[in-house]
Amino acid sequence: MAKAYEISVWKPHVGKRADFMKNWDEIAKIFKEIGVSDIKILEGVAGKDVGHIVIIQTFKNLTDNGKINDAIGENAKVKAWMKKHAKDDFATMISHDLYADA
Numbered sequence: 001m002a003k004a005y006e007i008s009v010w011k012p013h014v015g016k017r018a019d020f021m022k023n024w025d026e027i028a029k030i031f032k033e034i035g036v037s038d039i040k041i042l043e044g045v046a047g048k049d050v051g052h053i054v055i056i057q058t059f060k061n062l063t064d065n066g067k068i069n070d071a072i073g074e075n076a077k078v079k080a081w082m083k084k085h086a087k088d089d090f091a092t093m094i095s096h097d098l099y100a101d102a
Helices: 017-034 062-074 076-084
Strands: 004-012 038-043 053-059 091-100
Touching (some): 017 076, 062 091
16 A cells, blocks of 8 residues: 655744744654654745745555544544643644655
């Protein structure tokens, strides 16, 4: 089966990039505990995503993606993290898409 990739593009608010990165570091650790295979965080340096943060989450396959996303929604650590960070406003999501190997 083909690997699956969730790719999110974020535009950090002025002066909030470090806060956004700290938050993603925290939640990425939890996501990996739940089963996300890998998480890459890239900084856009040319083209349409200059200044944006691109986050690529890798999953074993599309089925794994669905199961893990369901588990994330029910996870106590994720719920606690979301409650703690409910008022955070460090970035705007530009896009969030799901891809599979061709």
